[in-house]
Amino acid sequence: MSLVVKVALLFFILHGCSFINADTDPSDGSALRVMYSSLNSPGQLTKWSSSEGGDPCAESWKGITCSGNRVTEIQISGLGLSGSMGYQLMSLTSVTNFDISNNNLGNQIPYQLPPNVKRLSLAGNGFTGVLPYSVSQITSLQYLNVSHNQIQGELNDMFGSLSSLNTLDISFNSMTGKLPQSFKSLTSMKKIYLQNNQFTGNIDVLANLPLDDLNIENNQFTGGIPEKFKGIMQKSNSNTGSSGSAAPANKSTQSHKSGGNGNSSSGGGKSDSGEKSGIGGGGVAGIVISVSVVGAVAVICIIKKRRRKSSTDIEKLDVQPFVPESHEVQDTKLSQAPSTVSMEATETPTVVSLRPPPINTHKSIGGDDISEKLIVPQKKTRTAERKVVQFSIEDVQIATDSFSVENLIGDGSIGSVYRAHFDNGKVLAVKKLYSSELRNPEDFLKMIPEISQLDHPNVTDLIGYCSEDEQHLLVYEFHRNGSLHDFLHRIDEDNSPLTWDSRVQIALGTARALEYLHEACSPSLVHKNIKSENILLDADLNPHLSDSGLANLMADADQGLNHNIESGYGAPEAAISGKCTTKSDVYSFGVVMLELCTGRKPFDSSRPRSEQSLVRWATPQLHDIDALEKMVDPALSGLYSVKSLSRFADVIALCVQLEPEFRPPMSEVVQALVRLVQRANMSKRLHNNDQD
Structure with a gap:
């Protein structure tokens, strides 16, 4: 064999697979097909398809760039897309x-995002809610643009x-509060655009960043100018602002020039009132600091403060924290820049939100350590197109010993659950639906693909099904x-009581499951039967929400609703209308949180009449820290942080509001519980450091 032939053969052996199999990686292909099916008639995405045979890399789908069989870039900005991005990002x-900038995707920014992305642009989509904490896990991120949203x-x-991260653009939103201390960790940061928000406090956290460009106009900042920026020339009548902003095309009246890919050049611009910058009528609105890369003149512009009113459900509530944050009284004037311009500050009104008060740095949370997996749970590994197994009735009968009482795990409103031991050694759970309650037996098989595609670490996996001999x-x-x-409620068991940390873990995991059903699934999936019996715990006490997607199978669309109301989980409006919504799910989840907090059943006829309904008894006491400590589960033996308990109760109070419109969406509940965990972990670390 000649040398040339040998080399060619070796090359083919080493590289032949890439020629033979040019198909897209299954997980990438599945994620893009789910994205396509989640968007509303996206005809602009040429060659895209939701069919199983669609191949993004081989077929050169619009906006998709591949390397080998892996998708490396998704650039579909400015196509007028609407709907959602799916749940497999x-x-x-x-x-x-x-x-995906400059589309009309709206709603919440999805919690799940590509985990290794370097450039992430979600600008100009009308996104509401909050910036998801999952962004903190994308350690490779260099460019983040969420400007021109809501x-x-x-x-x-x-952070x-x-x-x-070297570029951060969160301009033209409605963000409030102080800049986070973790901004100090942005050691690569060159450009920050914060303009046109409602930020308060000072900008000291930016003082040591290696910034080339900074825009913070149209906010409510107070305090002195950091030492780094002193000596910068003040130009009070300038409105030129910063250059090179990463902001996208502005959909309002601001003067921004769009770049087709979602980037643009931005100027500080005039305020919405059209007045020139300067010191006006009583207060500082913000400061624009623009530092030229080549060391040219830097500019400070003083512009009038513009008040905005937030419209989130959370801010409508008149709920104060149990241990309120001590608000520092600001001086009536900011420390002055080198020139003699007076910059007065005005008082910032307190805004009620889900954000808990600051942690007590002298107390640690009791019980087991809450690990980082609470912040972003590990995603289950699953094939791109997951197939469920069709079991024969004979196999299931053998595995459950003909549905013997010994294998009965539980009996609910829509069916009984049995432990099943199969020949391959696997132990599974079989839910035997009450056939008489099915809306239409033929719908059972139609619903299997939909239920099987629910894919979340805190939602119970469907392994298979059986439909024979009128059995479902x-x-x-x-x-x-x-x-x-x-x-929480069984007696004479060897298991030790749940620690406080475990209870927080269970609440957060369950909240994430509901956030997924409500906000990642399209259309939103209302569970309709949230209760502690439907929250299953694995070996590590991680929660898994069961019965998801089953409610619509039942003869009554709200099957089990009466039982849910009678047992204390049902929302008041559901009892009146007979209809369940995402807001009634939020209420039921709040009841589960009360159950975790107090160790009591939602309805207990054995208690005094005034204490039989858990919500009615507990709600008036959620704002009294002394009463709250008295009603906490005695099984905890006092091993909890009072601050953590009060923040937990804050979330409960919001979820069980009588008016459904006042209850927060589950994404905000998740964020509140994540903050609770963060502060608890920080408190624990500080406590341990004090002891060293």
């Missing part, structure tokens, strides 16, 4: 550039791990620790 592990609330202290069975993964209800 975390599967896109090779994507480094994700740009993002509200305070910025989480979530500690983003040392590679669902086969799920089995969790040996049983239900939350069993852990």
Whole structure:
């Protein structure tokens, strides 16, 4: 064999697979097909398809760039897309550039995003809610642009791990509160655009950053100018602002020039009132600091303060924290720049939000350590197109010993659950639906694909099904620790009581499951049967929400609603209208949180009449810290942080509001519980450091 032939053969052996199999990686292909099906008639995405045979890399889908069989870039900005982005973005592990700016995607920014992205542009989409904490886990991130949306609330202290981030644009939103201390960790930061928000406090956290460009106009900042910026020439009548902003095309009346890919050049611009910058009528609105890369003249512009009114459900509530944050009284004047211009500050009104008060740095949380997995749970590994197993009735009967009483795990409003031991050694859970309650037996098979595609670490996996001899069975993964209800209320068990940290972990995991059903699924999936019996615990006490997607199978669309109301979980409006919504799910979740906090059942006829309804008894006491400590579960033996308890109760109070419109969306509940965990962990670390 000649040398040439040998070399050619070796080359083919080493590289032939890439020629033979040019198909897109299954997880990437699945994520893009789900994205396509979640968008509303996206005809602009040429060659895209939701069919299983669609191949993004081989077929050169619009806006998709591949390397080998992996998708590396998604650039679909400015196409007028609407709908949602699906729920599999975390599967896109090779994507480094994700740009969906200047579309009409609205709603919440999805919690799950490509985990290794370097450039992330979500600008100009009308997103509401808050900036998801999951951004803090994208340690490779270099460029983040969420400008020109309707993002509200305070910025989480979530930037500690983003040392590679060099451009941050969150301008033209409705964010409030102080700048987070973790901004100090942005050691690579060159450009920050914060203009046109409602930030308060000072800008000291930016003082040591290696900034080339900074725009903070049209905010409510107070305090002195950091030492780094002193000596900068003040130009009070300038409105030129910063150059090179990463902001996208402005959809309002601001003078921004769009770049087709979502980037643009931005000027500080005039205020909405059209008045020139300067010191006006009583207060500082903000400061624009623009530092030229080549060391030319820097500019400070003083412009009038513009008040905005936030419209989140949370801010409508008149709920004060139990241990309120002490608001520092600001001086009536800022420390002055080198020139003799007076900059008066005005008082900032207190805004009610889900953000808990500051941690007590002298107390640590009791019980087990809450690990970082609470912040971003590990995603389950799953094939792109997950197939469920069709079991025969004979196999299931053998595995459950003909549905013997010994294998009966539980009996609910829509079916009974049995432990099943299969020949391959696997132990699974079989839910035997009451056939008489099915809306239409034929719908059972139609619903299987939909239920099987629910893919979240805190939602119980559907393994298979059986539909024979008028039997309708669902086969799920089995969790040996049983239900939350069993852990909280069963008697004469060897298991030790749940620690406070475990209870917070269970609440956060369950909240994430509901956030997924409500906000990641399209259309939103209302569970309709949230209760502690439907929250299953695995070996590590991680929660898994069961019965998701089953409510619509039942003869009554709100099957089990009466039972849910009678047992104390049902929302008041559901009892009147007979209809369940995402807001009634939020109420039921609040009841579960009360159950975790107090160790009591939602309705207990054995108690005195005034204490039988848990919500009615507990709600008036949620704002009294002494009463709150008295009603906490005695099984905790006092091993909890009072601050953590009060913040937990803050969230409960919001969820069980009588008026559904006042209850927060689950994404905000998740953020509040994440902040609770963060502060608890920080408190614990500070406490341990004090002891060293």
